Amino acid sequence: MPEPILAVAGVSKTYKGGFTALHHVDLAIRKGEIFALLGPNGAGKTTLISIICGIVTPSSGTITVAGHDALGDYKAARRRIGLVPQELSVDMFETVLATVTFSRRLFGHPANPAHIERVLRDLSLWDKRNTKIMALSGGMKRRVLIAKALAHEPEILFLDEPTAGVDVALRRDMWKLVHGLREQGTTIILTTHYIEEAEEMADRVGVIDKGRLLLVEEKAALMHKLGKRELDLTLVEPLAAVPPGLERWQLSLVNDGKVLRYVFDATEEHTGIPSLLRALAEQSISFKDLETSKSSLEDIFVDLVGERA
Amino acid sequence: MNLHGVWAIYRFEMARALRTLWQSLVAPVLTTSLYFIVFGGAIGSRMQTVDGVGYGSFIVPGLIMLSLLTQSVGNASIGIYFPKFTGTVFELLSAPISAMEMVLGYVGAAATKSVVLGLIILATSAFFVPITVLHPGAMIAFLLLTALAFSLFGFILGIWAGSFEQLNFVPMLLITPLTFLGGSFYSIDMLPQPWRTVSLFNPVVYLVSGFRWSFFGKGDVDIALSLGVTLGFLVVCLAIIAWIFKSGWRLKS
Numbered sequence: 001m002p003e004p005i006l007a008v009a010g011v012s013k014t015y016k017g018g019f020t021a022l023h024h025v026d027l028a029i030r031k032g033e034i035f036a037l038l039g040p041n042g043a044g045k046t047t048l049i050s051i052i053c054g055i056v057t058p059s060s061g062t063i064t065v066a067g068h069d070a071l072g073d074y075k076a077a078r079r080r081i082g083l084v085p086q087e088l089s090v091d092m093f094e095t096v097l098a099t100v101t102f103s104r105r106l107f108g109h110p111a112n113p114a115h116i117e118r119v120l121r122d123l124s125l126w127d128k129r130n131t132k133i134m135a136l137s138g139g140m141k142r143r144v145l146i147a148k149a150l151a152h153e154p155e156i157l158f159l160d161e162p163t164a165g166v167d168v169a170l171r172r173d174m175w176k177l178v179h180g181l182r183e184q185g186t187t188i189i190l191t192t193h194y195i196e197e198a199e200e201m202a203d204r205v206g207v208i209d210k211g212r213l214l215l216v217e218e219k220a221a222l223m224h225k226l227g228k229r230e231l232d233l234t235l236v237e238p239l240a241a242v243p244p245g246l247e248r249w250q251l252s253l254v255n256d257g258k259v260l261r262y263v264f265d266a267t268e269e270h271t272g273i274p275s276l277l278r279a280l281a282e283q284s285i286s287f288k289d290l291e292t293s294k295s296s297l298e299d300i301f302v303d304l305v306g307e308r309a
Numbered sequence: 310m311n312l313h314g315v316w317a318i319y320r321f322e323m324a325r326a327l328r329t330l331w332q333s334l335v336a337p338v339l340t341t342s343l344y345f346i347v348f349g350g351a352i353g354s355r356m357q358t359v360d361g362v363g364y365g366s367f368i369v370p371g372l373i374m375l376s377l378l379t380q381s382v383g384n385a386s387i388g389i390y391f392p393k394f395t396g397t398v399f400e401l402l403s404a405p406i407s408a409m410e411m412v413l414g415y416v417g418a419a420a421t422k423s424v425v426l427g428l429i430i431l432a433t434s435a436f437f438v439p440i441t442v443l444h445p446g447a448m449i450a451f452l453l454l455t456a457l458a459f460s461l462f463g464f465i466l467g468i469w470a471g472s473f474e475q476l477n478f479v480p481m482l483l484i485t486p487l488t489f490l491g492g493s494f495y496s497i498d499m500l501p502q503p504w505r506t507v508s509l510f511n512p513v514v515y516l517v518s519g520f521r522w523s524f525f526g527k528g529d530v531d532i533a534l535s536l537g538v539t540l541g542f543l544v545v546c547l548a549i550i551a552w553i554f555k556s557g558w559r560l561k562s
Contacts, residue, residue, distance in 0.1 A: 015562060053403040057561050075311065075405035083403050089396030093328065105317030106404045148400070 003067070004028035005187050006052070006156060011061030013047055013211075021047040022211045024061070029156075029189060034182055036202035036219075037191040044211040045191035046086060049158050053083045066155065079108055082154030086161040088141045090148075092134035096125055099133060100147045107152035119150045122177060139170045146177070157181060159190040163197060175201055207304055214304055231262040231273060233280075234289035243283055249276050260287070314406040318414025322388050326422050333422070334429065337376055341430045344372055345437040348494060359496050362525050365438035370521040371493030372434070373427045377452070378459050378488055378513070380426050382480050385419035385463030390470050393560075402561065408554030412464060419460035420453070427452050441524070447532075448523035454539050455516050459484075461546035468559050487513045497529045512538055 006029040013022040021044045029035055037045050050056040052063055054074060063070035065077035091099050100116055120126045123143045128136065133144060142162075149157060159178070163171045178188055178201055192198055198205050199219065206216040215222075238257035249272060252261045264271045280287070326333050345365065353364035360367070392398040401411060434440060442448050470476040491513030497505055508514050509530070518528035519535025528535060553560070 053399075055399055055402045055561065057557055075407070078403060078405040081403070083399070085396075085399050087396050089399060091395070091397055093325075098324075102317050102321055103400065105313045106400065106406065108311040108313050108405050110313060 002031070005031040005066055006189075007062075007064040008048070008052065009062050009064075011048070011051060011063065012059050013044075013051060013056065014059045020211055022051070022058075025208075025211075025213050027206060027213060027216065029187060030204075031155075032182065032185055032187055033203045034178065034188045034190070034201055036198035036205045037189065037208055038193070038195065038198045038205055039191075039208035040193055043208045045208055046160055047211075048208070049083070049160055049189070049191060053081055053158065054078055075108075079152070080155040081158065082149035082152065082156070083158045084142075084145050084149045084160060084162060086164060088138060088145065090133045090141055090144055093132060095130050095132055096120070096136075096144055096147070097129040099144065100151050103148040104151035109152050115153065116151060119147050122180070123147050124173070138165070139167055142166060142170065146174075150181075154186070156187045156189065159188065161191055161193070163192070163194065228263055229266045230293050231264060231276075232291045232293070233260040233262070233287040234258060234291075235260055236286045236288050239285070243285065245283065246276075246279060248272075249279075260285075311404075311406045311410050314404060315410050315414045315417075318401075318411065319418045322384075322415060322418030323421070325388075326384075326418075333426070337380075337426050337430055338433050340376070341372060341433045342437070344368070345434070349437055359499070360525070360527050362527075363438065366440060367496075367521075367525075368494050369431070369434045369438065369440060370524050371488075371491075371517050373430050373452075374455065374491075374513070374517050374520055375488045375493050376430055377423050377427045377455055378484050378516075379480055381419055381423040381456050381459035382463035382466060382484055384422050385416055385460040386467035386470065386476055386480075388415045388419055389464055389467035390473075390476055393468075394473075398560070408550065411554075412461070412550055416457065416460040416464050419463060420456040423456040423460065424452055427456070443526045444523040448520070451516070451520045451523055451535075451539070454536075454543065455520070458539060458543040458546060461543065461550060465546060465549055465553070468553055471559075487511055488517075492517050492529055512542055515539065 006027075008025055008027040011022055011025045012020070014020045025044075025048060027048075037048065039045050047056060051058045052065075052070065054070065054077075063077075065080055068076040068080075070077040094102070097116070097120070100120065101111060104116065105111065117126065120129055123146055125140070125143050125147055128140065133141060136144065146159075146162075159174075162174055162178075166174070178190075182188060190197070190201065202219050204216060205219050205222055207214045232254075235258055239253060239260070240257055242251045242253060242260070249262050253259070254261050262273070262276060264273065348368055349365035353368075356364040358364065358367075392401060431440070466479050467476065470479075490508065491511050492508065493513075497508045497514060500508060515530055515535045515538035518530045519532055519539065522528035522532045522535065552558070
């Protein structure tokens with residue numbers, strides 16, 4: 001594996017009150033990937049991001065950004081990072097253009113009106129450039145925060161809960177933007193508790209809960225590895241109970257007995273489906289429809305968190 | 310050195326003042342005029358001279374100091390407190406900018422504003438009383454040093470404050486009394502003992518005295534001592550700020 005663009009090694013964080021938000025987290029991010037940090041509220045996602053970006057001091061551990069230590073050589077490290085926080089923290093009295101230009105300069109770059117214009121146009125903010133931020137809607141404020149984070153052309157972009165409380169149009173725009181940035185070579189790390197977001201956007205997924213990084217997997221591999229499938233048979237006549245003789249398939253009845261469900265592992269050589277169908281035919285149980293579905297990342301996640309709890 | 314970052318903060322802070330230019334200009338001019346009407350006109354006409362200087366002229370340095378101190382503390386404290394309050398401080402903390410660069414931007418802007426204000430008050434005073442400045446170089450130096458020292462103090466206050474109440478508390482309960490009791494409107498020689506000796510523990514006495522010396526060639530305490538106390542206060546504030554950023558006190562968890 002090539003040198004990771006971001007390496008987190010043994011990072012722990014215990015707050016003053018004694019609460020431990022992170023337990024010895026190790027994580028390596030590849031250049032150019034989209035990485036989703038998935039976990040429920042309070043799992044430690046924001047703490048981890050805040051530590052990497054320099055807002056929270058780690059209790060122990062090291063962070064390396066493109067070879068630069070994030071504490072010792074913080075200027076070189078931070079210049080490469082853009083952060084879009086979860087909260088809508090913006091300067092209400094500033095105009096869009098002024099605040100985005102401010103961000104670029106703050107990160108040590110000379111003004112570059114052409115780049116700022118491109119960023120604002122990409123985010124549909126160009127028409128609003130002379131509007132004061134307080135006059136913008138919540139969704140527009142979030143776009144401003146993204147524009148601020150992109151103003152200094154970061155190599156790594158952090159999006160903390162980018163679509164929390166965001167309307168469908170902005171969510172779609174955001175996904176488009178993220179894919180566009182990836183094509184330009186930007187590494188993107190996003191946190192989310194929406195599984196479909198991780199599923200839609202990420203190349204790799206890290207699952208975090210109670211301050212521990214439970215696993216890091218290629219999204220496809222994760223789906224494959226833990227990917228159970230369900231076979232739903234819609235019956236012609238509803239059943240009150242699973243008939244005797246079908247125990248080995250561990251079937252369940254759902255939807256008031258109208259649907260017979262069989263959970264199987266699609267990666268196994270023998271799924272057990274042909275034999276089940278034969279057994280049903282022998283018992284004269286007829287069905288009018290049949291459907292299989294992949295378990296979502298949500299199911300996988302619930303399983304994972306449940307197992308370790 | 311992240312000069313673009315320093316410049317960005319400086320411009321941002323100056324723009325904040327320019328947005329309220331009208332208030333920034335009218336308030337000090339009006340206040341100064343009121344002081345001259347009350348102290349210079351009503352009371353001063355019965356006082357005649359202090360240390361051989363007409364009372365109206367005598368209070369000019371103290372009046373400038375009063376505004377310089379309150380404005381420096383006010384400007385610098387709100388400058389850093391407001392980002393903490395709105396949450397935009399995340400950007401400052403995640404930016405590739407050192408503590409001293411950040412201080413340079415915020416404190417530099419706050420000090421610039423109060424120096425400009427001091428000069429406006431000086432100009433306004435010239436409409437009411439005759440003004441001579443014996444040591445213009447020393448006057449500018451005291452103006453700059455005091456503005457800088459108290460802007461640093463205001464910056465510390467802004468980082469410390471957890472609410473707007475606390476932010477207003479220190480200027481109201483500390484800076485204003487110290488300035489009024491620091492010989493802004495009188496010579497501490499006019500005080501009976503033990504108050505004259507007690508006054509010597511008030512750092513503002515040294516600022517006002519040194520500043521007044523630059524106008525009239527005479528102060529309550531020696532000019533070298535005035536300068537020493539002003540510089541000492543500046544160094545103490547710088548040391549506290551260095552510690553704040555090193556420890557992340559009230560800024561980082």
